[in-house]
Amino acid sequence: MRTRALFIVGLIIVMLATACGGQQQAPAGGGEAAKPFRIAVVMPSATTDMAFSQSMWSALKAVQAEMGGETALELKYSENMFKVPDAAAAIRDYASQGFNIVIAHGSQYGASVEEIAKDFPNTTFAWGTDVNTFGLPNVYAYTAAAEQGGYVNGVMAAMLTKSKLIGVTGPIEVGDAKTYIDGFVQGVAAVDPSITVSKTWTGSFSDVALMTEAAKTHIAAGADVLTGSSQSVVGSIGAAKEAGNVLWFGTQQDQASLAPELVVASQVYDWTALIKQMIANYKDGKLGGITYVLELKNDGLKIAFNPNFPLPADVKAAAEKAIADIKSGAITVNP
């Protein structure tokens, strides 16, 4: 009996502890001599996840390079902050250390931001993906209209599939994972309503093994084009690569480097414009109160065509027409 009790207690401890396995980079005190602009970011997964967190981190690094390196813009991050209380502690830490902008990069951090932002009226907070600034003058909310790029990817996918069967491997049916796929389905239907798009959800953002098997299942069922989102889709891309004749459409980050021969295009989240606007506003004394939406129109969303993939000219033309139509409002994609 003791064994069983211990075993169960052990399992519970581990389940509680699983999320805090990642390492946290503690913020260090800045130098006195130069006074760089300081931005800190708290992220749910790793800066190298080829998806959501990496998209924000790459944007910050790009802005830093543009502004002239670490002397002009100091960056700090805490990654793998899947547990909200840990993330909240990190957000408060950064704010107390006098960072100018603190970004809480996860829709689960909303309540923490709402609470902490009131205590630091001179710090800008940004969080997403969401649209709610809580009516606070120092909070930005940001989100991505993922359905727009999904639509464009869907148009291309519909023109490239030969088996008329397209597979989607998603994590959990929420947030931009869902809106991306909703847009994708609309894009496919706009080209050819007879194409079947079948979807699987693995119930996890991180279970790569199950995601791989989900992709293999789609391929076994006859799908020749796949797409999906979350950091675990690297498994799906691996499965497509193994099959050899299956194409992939990416989202959140340019995924072409994972399989240059079969990634057709990726929707890329480009947060640089948001970051630059926040910095400029901060210097002008405006700390927030704005909801920012990444769209094709404001170049926050981009379609990165893989230069190594021989995309037929008519498909590329159709994709570019879809992009133009979404920008002009001729096509509305419902999230």
Next chain:
Amino acid sequence: MTEILSAAVIVGILTSAIRLATPYLFASIGEAFAQTSGVLNLGVDGIMLMGAFSAFYVTLHTGNVWLGALAAMAVGLLMGLLMSLISVTFKAEQGISGIGLYMFGLGLSSLLFKVLVGTVYTISGFPVVKIPFLSQIPYIGQIFFQHSLPVYAAFLLVPLAWWLLDKTTWGLKIKSVGQNPAAADSLGVNVDRVRYFSVCLGAVLAGLAGASLSTALVNLFQENLTAGLGFIAVALVYFGGWRPLGILTGALLFSVVNAFQLWLQVLGVNIQSDVAVMLPYLLTIAVLAFSMNRVRQPAALNKPFERGEN
């Protein structure tokens, strides 16, 4: 839409299940050795992560999957020695030290990945080997004989483990140490040495379980690649009543249901995805509740041995 019970779908489900069962088999059979000798090693998942990373890293740089597998075994052995040192020599509480080992493996593999690799790469892992003649048999051939080598190895491990545990003196020693270490000790069996050996063997297999993920099934490494798979493996040992055949049954049952729910979704069967992904776990809990065979549990499981104490 295709019928859910068509031959093609059933073959698809079973083929997926064979693949999905592979890492569980390596890890659970390994854990069965450790537990039969009386040591509960909850650190399996951590060892798997270290094994998965080592195999991936070595394969990435040498292009040789065999060197990768060897590296995973070596790292598994080191982790096994660490676990034995803590739980056998120092007689620490096994459940707690296992969790420590898990967190150590999770943290270290993430750190090494970040420092040494940085971003996600796919590698070419163990290729699929079609067994001549056998792979030509309709249905059966596709289900059982068109996999990569680690998949075959995992299944061959089952009869091998059964033979070792049930038919050799060496297996008898492991069992006696797990059932009644004092009696075994009085008969001249070196309890600590047998436990060291069993824990290390289990850890080497856990290392291979990780390697089978990163160099045969998924062909990449990412932080926390196993996503808790090692804990299911520990549960499967209880499920299987500490018998290799029972573990095989459990691993297959879990994997078949998991493959089944993936196919349900692909075929557009109208079922909530949240419900679908729960199915394998619900089934496991149900079977555990009804068929738990505690009679076979090693009597000295989780009890450190101190000569002259009992």
